[in-house]
Amino acid sequence: MEKFAVLQAGASIPERVWIPTDMxxxxxxxxxxxxxxxxxxxxFAQQVGLGGVIAHGMLTMAQVGAMLTxxxxxxxxxxxxxxxxxxxxxxxxTIHCTGVIKEKLANAVVCDVKALNQKSMEIIAGSAVITFKD
Amino acid sequence: MINKDAIGRESEVMTTRVEAENVRRFAEAIGIPYVGEVPPTFIITFRGGTVPGLDLPEKGLIHGGQKFTYYRPIKVGDVLNYKRRVKNIYERAGKLGKMTFVVQEMEGRSATGDLVFTATSTLIAREEG
Structure with a gap:
């Protein structure tokens, strides 16, 4: 990635695309x-009214984490x-993980992050704070 | 009905060692190469530490939200002591009927007692009928 000095509010984080499988x-x-x-x-997932198996929420969060790391x-x-x-x-x-730098602080950036599916429905939305050494 | 008396209660303290093999399996399951780094959501693998008197339904529990705060990065080889605490239990009327929100915070400390992380999860239970 770029050095901290050149990061700016409004800049996008490279997208991560993820296609989960049963395996x-x-x-x-x-x-x-x-x-x-x-x-x-x-x-079982059908019986409890979910219409089939769903991915772990934490696995989707991990994909957004993978985009960041x-x-x-x-x-x-x-x-x-x-x-x-x-x-x-x-x-x-097909899940698209995206992020944008919202704010730049003295030694950190605050990012908005989200994951959207192929229908552009928001799967998760949130934020991350990333700290840089001096 | 989830017992609100559990608010403020804590679990016993659990101890774990962050093993390279477990981190590697976790990274591979996510679909990223293992390069010695601990993925930010790895804390979710810390099991156990049940809060006494908190009876969560086995079925129909939804994970509503998750927050991690790291006071320093977690590294392979770290020995961490952690416990859970019920921060809040509250009800909301939603589209799908009455929902109960259970907010639990897990706190992790190093062997010397320094705070390393907190992990806050919000679980949502839907009431039947």
Whole structure:
């Protein structure tokens, strides 16, 4: 990424595109310890009225986190990261993670972040504060 | 109905060591290469630490929001002590009927007692009928 000195309010963070699969939900369940059947069992997810399995909200948040860390490439560290979960993600969806620098502080930037699906529905929205060393 | 008496109550303190192997599996599950960094949402893998008297329904629980604050980056090899606390329980009438919001905060400290992170999760329970 650019050095902190050249970052400006209004600048965009390079987008991350993510297409979840059933296999990834299984892999994430094992890595995170969240085995809720709404993410793993199609029949169960249908029975509880979800119309099929949905991705873990935390897996979508992790995609936004991945967008941030790949952009930072070790230059700064995330000191705050916050999202609201607004819509569901299903295997096969195309999720676009985006971010924009909202405010530049003495040694930090405040970013607005979001994830949208292929229908431009907001999946999550939130913010991140990234701190840079002097 | 979730018991509001649980507000302010804390779990026991749990201890974990951030193992490279667990971080690598977590990074790979997200779909990013593991380069020794701990992904910002890794804290969610810290299980256990149940608040006594907080009876969350097993079904129909929705994750409404999540916030992480890091006082320093978490590194592989860190030994962290963490506990959960119920910050708030409140009800709202929504489109889908009455909803109960449960806000829990997890606090993580180093072995020497320095605050390393807080993680606040908002869970939403829908009342049947």
């Amino acid at each position: 990834q939900l299984r892999q994430y369940a094992e890595a995170s310890g969240d085995y809720n059947p709404i993410h793993l069992d199609e029949k 790949q952009w930072l490439n070790g230059e700064g560290s995330i000191s705050q990261f916050e999202v609201r979960f607004q819509n569901m993600v299903r295997p096969g969806d």
